[in-house]
Amino acid sequence: MSIIQQHTAATLGDAWRTVNIDILNEDSSVNFDTSTLHPPQPEISEADVRNLSTQVRQLLRGGDAEGALRGCLETPVYNGVDAAKEAHLQTIIEVLQSIKASDMTPLLKGIYASPGGSELLDVLMKYIYKGMAVGAPATTGLKSPVKMTPQSTGFSQIGSRPGASNEPASAAMSVLLSWHEKLVEVAGLGCIGRTMTDWRRV
Amino acid sequence: MAAPEVHHLFHNPIADHSFSADHATLAVARDSSVELYSKAGNAFKLADVLKGHDKTVTSVDIAPNSGRIVSCSQDRNALVWEPSPTGYKPTLVLLRISRAATFVRWSPSETKFAVGSGDRVIAVCYFEEENDWWVSKHLKKPIRSTITSVAWHPNSVLLAAGSTDAHARVLSAFVKGVDERPEPGVWGERLPFNTICGEYLNNSAGWVHSVAFSPSGNALAFAAHDSSVTVVYPSGPEQPPKAVLSIPTQLLPFKSLLWKAEDEIIAAGYDCEAFRFQGGEGGWQLVGTVESKGHAGAGEQREESALNMFRQMDLKGKVKDNTQLKTIHQNTISTIRPYEVSGGKVTKFSSSGVDGRVVIWDA
Numbered sequence: 365m366s367i368i369q370q371h372t373a374a375t376l377g378d379a380w381r382t383v384n385i386d387i388l389n390e391d392s393s394v395n396f397d398t399s400t401l402h403p404p405q406p407e408i409s410e411a412d413v414r415n416l417s418t419q420v421r422q423l424l425r426g427g428d429a430e431g432a433l434r435g436c437l438e439t440p441v442y443n444g445v446d447a448a449k450e451a452h453l454q455t456i457i458e459v460l461q462s463i464k465a466s467d468m469t470p471l472l473k474g475i476y477a478s479p480g481g482s483e484l485l486d487v488l489m490k491y492i493y494k495g496m497a498v499g500a501p502a503t504t505g506l507k508s509p510v511k512m513t514p515q516s517t518g519f520s521q522i523g524s525r526p527g528a529s530n531e532p533a534s535a536a537m538s539v540l541l542s543w544h545e546k547l548v549e550v551a552g553l554g555c556i557g558r559t560m561t562d563w564r565r566v
Numbered sequence: 567m568a569a570p571e572v573h574h575l576f577h578n579p580i581a582d583h584s585f586s587a588d589h590a591t592l593a594v595a596r597d598s599s600v601e602l603y604s605k606a607g608n609a610f611k612l613a614d615v616l617k618g619h620d621k622t623v624t625s626v627d628i629a630p631n632s633g634r635i636v637s638c639s640q641d642r643n644a645l646v647w648e649p650s651p652t653g654y655k656p657t658l659v660l661l662r663i664s665r666a667a668t669f670v671r672w673s674p675s676e677t678k679f680a681v682g683s684g685d686r687v688i689a690v691c692y693f694e695e696e697n698d699w700w701v702s703k704h705l706k707k708p709i710r711s712t713i714t715s716v717a718w719h720p721n722s723v724l725l726a727a728g729s730t731d732a733h734a735r736v737l738s739a740f741v742k743g744v745d746e747r748p749e750p751g752v753w754g755e756r757l758p759f760n761t762i763c764g765e766y767l768n769n770s771a772g773w774v775h776s777v778a779f780s781p782s783g784n785a786l787a788f789a790a791h792d793s794s795v796t797v798v799y800p801s802g803p804e805q806p807p808k809a810v811l812s813i814p815t816q817l818l819p820f821k822s823l824l825w826k827a828e829d830e831i832i833a834a835g836y837d838c839e840a841f842r843f844q845g846g847e848g849g850w851q852l853v854g855t856v857e858s859k860g861h862a863g864a865g866e867q868r869e870e871s872a873l874n875m876f877r878q879m880d881l882k883g884k885v886k887d888n889t890q891l892k893t894i895h896q897n898t899i900s901t902i903r904p905y906e907v908s909g910g911k912v913t914k915f916s917s918s919g920v921d922g923r924v925v926i927w928d929a
Contacts, residue, residue, distance in 0.1 A: 391686060401710060401731055402771060482814045483769065552816020554793030561772035561792045563732070 402563055405442040413441060413448045417455040429463045430471050437475075437484040440491075442564040449566060453498070456491045461539050468543060472550040485551040489559045490566045492547065495540045570857070571926040572894055573610050575603065581623060582901050583918040587630035589905070592924065593637075595623040600637045600647075602654075610924075618645050618656045625669045629676045636679050638667035644681050644691065646700055659700040661689045669715050675722035677744050680705075682713030688727055690739040690759075705737050705760055715776045715822075719783045723748040723757055726786055728774030734788040734796070736763040752784050754803040763803075768796045768812045775835065776822045781910055789820035789833050797831070799847050813843060813850050822902045826912045826929045832856060834899040834917055838891055840927065856927055859892055897921035 386392040416439060423432040436459055441452045463471065475481045547555065573592075581595040592603040592610050599617045603610035619639035626637045635647040635654065642663055647654040661667060665684030672679045681689040681702070686709045689702035711731035718725055725739040736753055738761035750756075753763040764786070772791030779786055786798045794814045801808040818836035826832055826842075831850075834840035840856040878884065890896065897920035905926055906914035918924045 396710070398710075398731075401733070402767070486770065486814075552793075553818055554814060554816045557819055558770045558772070558792040558794075558814065561790075562770040564770070 405564060408439065408441045408444040408448060410445060410448040410451060412439075413444070413451045413455070417451065420455055420459060424459060424462055429459070429467065430474060432459050433463070433471065433488075434475065434484065437487045437491075440487045440564075440566050442566065453491055453494055453566070456488075457495050457536060457540075460492075460543055461536065465542060468546040469550065472546055476550050482551065482555075485547060486555055486558045486562070487566070488543075489547055489551070489555050490562070492540050492544050493559060494566055496537065496544075568928055570894060570928070571608075573603075573924045573926075574922060575601075575610065575924060576922045578922050579897075579920040580900065580918040580922055580924065582625045582627075583916065583924055584626050584628040584635075584903065585905060585916060586628050586633065591628070593626050593628055593635055594918065594924065595626045595637065598622055598639065598641075600626050600635065614653065616645075616647055616654055616656070618647075619643065621666075624667060625671075627670055627672050627679070629672045632676050634672075634676070636670050636672060638670040638681050640666035642667060642683075644670055644679075644689075644700075657700060659689075659691050659702065661691070661702055662704070663687060663689060665712075668713060671716055671718060673718045673722040673739075674720055675745070678722065678739065678741060680716045680718070680725050680727075680739060682716045682727060684712040686711060686713075688713055688716060688725065688737070688739075690725070690741065692741050692744045703739075703741060703759060705739060707760055708733075708735065708762055708765060714774060717777045717779055719753070719779050720781070721748045721751070721783060724753055724763060724779075724783070726777040726779060726788075728777040728788050728790075730773045732767050732771035732773060732790070734766045734774050734777050734786065734798075736765075736786060736800075737761065738763065750803075752800045752802055764798065764800060764807065766796065766798050766807070766810060768792065768794055768810075770794075772819070775820060776833075778823055778825055778831075780825045780828055782828060785828070787823060787825065787831055789823045789835070791819045793817055793819045795820060795823060795831060795833055795843055795850070797845070797850055809847050811845070811847075811850050813852060815841075815852055817841065821898060821900050822917075824902055824904055824912065824915060826915075827910065832902065832912075832915060832929060834902050836898050837893075838895045838897060838899060838919070838921075839893040840899070840902060840915075840917060856929070857893060894925055895919045895921055895923055 386394045420432045420435050436456045441449045475484055578596055583594045585592055590605045594601050598619050598621055599615050600623055602614040604613040619641050621639050621641035623637050623639045628635050633649045638644040644659040644661055644667055645656045647656050663683045663685040667681050667683045669682040670679055678692045688705040691700050691702040694701050709729055711729050713727050713729050715728045716725055723740045723745055724736055726736050728734050738757040740757050740759050748757055770792040774788050774790050777788045789795050794812050796812045798810050799808040820833040820835035823831055823833035829846050831843040832840050842853050842856055843850050844853050845851055899917050899919040902915055902917045904912040905916040912929045914926055915929050916926045
């Protein structure tokens with residue numbers, strides 16, 4: 365039932381395999397905007413992020429670490445300018461760094477057990493991966509964000525690698541790593557899967 | 567609870583499997599052929615190999631009443647295998663698709679079947695008497711990507727389809743002259759071909775791996791690559807659904823799911839075992855695994871001799887050989903299907919997977 369009955373130079377070569385036939389098809393996914401497949405997300409401005417960040421810092425000073433973390437995770441910046449996304453990441457990393465290692469698991473369990481908690485932990489996982497990808501978040505502050513591939517691959521060759529020469533960066537990285545470990549214990553591998561699958565990028 | 571019946575057929579992946587209505591014949595898709603196994607005592611023995619496709623067979627389905635087998639393959643073809651005294655006779659179906667066929671299922675009426683494809687269409691195929699030929703009509707409109715699975719509504723008119731564009735859809739596959747006009751229901755009143763009765767996606771919108779209608783046909787469940795199962799309760803034609811309940815899990819994604827009853831769903835996939843969900847319109851939750859691991863699993867707790875222990879330590883640097891999974895399936899489960907139904911409830915179901923096993927479970 366094979367269509368190719370006779371071999372010619374063209375069929376024996378493999379140049380035809382690299383022809384992108386999707387371009388020729390107007391219904392193909394490369395020819396339409398895939399974002400139209402999903403409902404739009406509300407846009408969050410940089411000012412909103414700053415307000416939230418102030419509130420979160422107040423909660424942190426008041427000792428309400430869970431409230432602070434929840435506050436950050438309930439409004440992920442899916443749709444916003446890069447500066448807003450970056451600022452929100454900074455806020456979350458600050459919160460994560462201020463929580464003691466022994467408090468991590470009970471706090472995550474508390475969030476997971478609450479209604480909608482699984483979704484919040486998925487958001488946390490997205491920010492952990494984003495933090496890891498940025499490389500040196502603690503020192504660069506509000507430096508223009510490093511251009512990265514849109515997929516959250518979890519690791520990026522671009523940007524400074526965490527190392528001994530970059531003390532605060534590696535400290536932030538080790539915080540993120542231990543949060544990652546605790547988060548997987550609570551939310552399971554499904555959480556990583558959702559982070560990779562999700563079309564809403566932070 | 568009886569122990570599950572395990573049939574280890576071969577060491578190749580099983581893309582899909584299907585039992586005949588009397589459970590005497592088992593069809594499995596293996597590489598580019600469909601293998602038929604017949605029951606001999608407690609085991610299944612290879613009885614026939616249906617060769618006709620020249621690329622990987624992706625799906626196979628046996629019609630319970632007529633005994634016809636339909637198979638589809640990456641070679642873009644579907645074949646209907648008609649039982650005859652001299653063996654199975656293949657008939658080619660005119661699918662008119664330019665990408666692999668991915669999934670095929672007979673409608674409950676057995677007069678039609680639906681083939682999902684990578685060509686962003688579902689071919690709804692039916693037999694045209696005057697031409698003595700299986701022809702197809704295409705469901706095309708809102709589909710933006712490969713169809714991964716299809717499922718028929720009990721009325722044989724509505725079709726659910728899961729796609730890699732993250733949507734689960736309910737469409738009408740009404741073919742004039744083949745189907746009787748369906749009763750109006752929650753999905754719609756007038757249902758001409760290609761009516762879109764619903765399009766659903768969940769929050770994180772992963773690929774949809776599997777779709778299924780509830781036994782009554784009044785609810786739809788789908789499993790997506792974000793490790794979740796989503797259940798949709800429609801409220802009526804052209805209205806937003808009453809409830810869309812998404813159950814995110816801590817597990818790996820599910821490849822296949824089925825409804826045991828209106829209030830229970832069984833799903834299995836990359837975790838190599840089946841899980842049970844219970845609930846209703848108010849909410850659903852994961853209640854646990856189907857497999858009970860309390861039993862002394864397959865002799866894994868054997869008493870080790872001292873000699874053996876030291877030999878293992880010497881050869882492998884460890885005492886226990888832990889390359890075996892604790893589950894019966896040793897790799898991803900790709901398909902689960904109802905095996906025995908009584909009183910509207912699935913009492914047994916069968917699973918097949920990448921490890922070449924077909925297992926029959928008490929649901």
